[in-house]
Amino acid sequence: MFVDQVKIICKAGDGGPGSCSFRREAHVPRGGPDGGDGGRGGHVIIEADENISSLVHLVGLRHCTSENGHPGQPTLKAGRMGEDTIIRVPPGTVIRDATRGFILKDLVEHNERVIIAKSGDGGKGNVKFMSSTNRAPREFGPGEPGEEREVILELKVIADVGLIGKPNAGKSTLLSRLSRATPEIANYPFTTKYPNLGIVNVGHERQFVMADIPGLIEGAHAGIGLGHEFLRHVERTKMFIHLVEPAPDDQSDPVENYLNIREELRLYDEELAKRPEIVCITKCEMADADAAAELLEERIGRPVLKISSVAGKGLPQLLQQTIRKLDELQEPPID
Incomplete structure (x- = not known):
């Protein structure tokens, strides 16, 4: 199961109350206040983990609450801090405020993290309220409440190369042939319902990440079908390999199919249409492949x-052309 969007309510821990305490040892005359501060609550932290590829483990997590800070103790002992709660997500996860809609953080690198709900500070013990005119204070701080925030986690697959094209163009088959990925493959449209990632090794020293993006249809840019769910995953690819079927089962024109996909990319994001692309006619053993390639x-x-x-x-x-284009993208611009 693949999940690329979830909504979670995050509640950080409240700060623990300070202590109101006085020294009462027999050998300490006029002991005075000795209440310690309360501990801060636990933060809610979201961290990128490259060992995770989907948000499926967060599907049942509607609320995420961190531990509250512990109360302060006598003899100036501070209360224990609440444990932080860490939510691990795949690299490429965008964290968006569900109420206002703005992006809080875009986690791209492994181990990159952000505090999404800050804990409340612990309250002050009564010793902090002692003064020259108040030698035996009974005041203490109650502890501050932790932040609460509802967030939307949206995964956008990170890959060097994205395979795009109409359904049944052969994207999953190509990915399985070039990498060890095992996507579902069948002879009907929309077999691929979510992106599949594979690492392609070229020789002993070169490798790149390839993503099989589910087939796009006309109107995808406007959300028709699962258009937006599909298109968000091409945003982070450096380049495209555009696969065109020479004789589609629906009798459609291969050239028009290619142009329609290009138009969907442009309508969704102008920048996508400018990215490097390698165009391939698939299933070249078919009789119509040569004519389709020429057209x-x-x-x-x-x-x-x-x-x-x-x-x-x-x-x-x-593979040679792909490596060449990836190398060109890595070359620094000439001043």
Whole structure:
């Protein structure tokens, strides 16, 4: 099961009350106040963990509450602090305030963290209220309440390369062939209901992360079908491999299918349409593959690769072009 959006109410721990205490030892005349401060409550912290790939473990977590701080103790002993609560999420998780809608933090790196609800400070013990005119204070601080905030956690997959295209274009098959990922593969549309990630190794020293993005349909930019859920996962990919089926089962035109996907990307985010792209005609063993590749090359004015994930044709050339484009993206700009 894959979950990429959850809503949680986070409540940090309240601060513990200070102590109202007086020294009463027989050998200490006129002992005076000795109440310690209360401990602060526990924070609610959200931390990125690269060992997690989905938000599914948070589905049942509607409320998240941290421990309250403990009361202060006599003999100037401070109360114990409440335990922090750490919510672990995959890198690429955007934390959004559910009430106001603004982004609180975008967790990208492993172990990156943010305090999402700050704890309340502990109250002061009565010793802090002693003065020259008040030698035996009985006041003490009650402790401050912890913050409460409702947040939306939204996962946007982080990958070097995103596989895009119409349903049944062969994205899952290509990912399974190039990596050890095992996405669900079947001969019907919308087999892939959520992104799958795989690490592609090229030789002994090079590797990159590839994501199989569920098939896009016309109107996805406006939320038709699961458009927004699909498109949010292409936002963090550095480049695209656009797979085009030469003879779709629905008798649609391969060139128009390619142009429709490009338009959906542009309508969703202009910047997505400007990212590097490698265009491939899949299932090149089919009779219509050569003609489809020629028509597509003529329409877009650049080379189109012909590949077959099942037969392994064209995959070495695809990997070489992918590595070359990724290297170009890493090169620093020339002043």
